[in-house]
Amino acid sequence: MGASSYSFVRAEYDEDAAKFALPGGADDADLHAPGIQNLFDQDLAELHGADHFVLVLPAGAAAHIEAGIAYGLGKRCWAVGPSDRSETLYRIFAAMTVDAASLVQHLKDSRVLQ
Numbered sequence: 001m002g003a004s005s006y007s008f009v010r011a012e013y014d015e016d017a018a019k020f021a022l023p024g025g026a027d028d029a030d031l032h033a034p035g036i037q038n039l040f041d042q043d044l045a046e047l048h049g050a051d052h053f054v055l056v057l058p059a060g061a062a063a064h065i066e067a068g069i070a071y072g073l074g075k076r077c078w079a080v081g082p083s084d085r086s087e088t089l090y091r092i093f094a095a096m097t098v099d100a101a102s103l104v105q106h107l108k109d110s111r112v113l114q
Contacts, residue, residue: 011039018035020035047069048073052112053070053078055078067092076112078107080098081099082098
């Protein structure tokens with residue numbers, strides 16, 4: 001469809017940061033560690049360079065913070081996936097869809113994807 005994406009799953013983890021990629025790996029991490037700083041810088045650069053932001057639910061606190069940053073940067077935001085509860089700040093999303101097919105259809109209908 002001509003779109004590209006970025007995901008922390010495909011982020012470039014150097015040797016120092018690789019342990020942070022494991023589930024729970026950053027729970028007790030020193031936020032001033034060089035590996036954490038590199039990941040932060042990488043994620044922030046991707047958010048600045050993005051045209052849009054999609055939050056894939058369910059998602060943790062970091063992903064929700066990224067959604068807030070994207071919204072604050074003026075990016076159009078969408079959420080896709082099951083949501084077990086409503087949040088007032090989910091109003092940042094132009095749409096929330098239950099699955100990827102519904103999101104793609106919404107993006108086509110709203111002419112975001114041609």
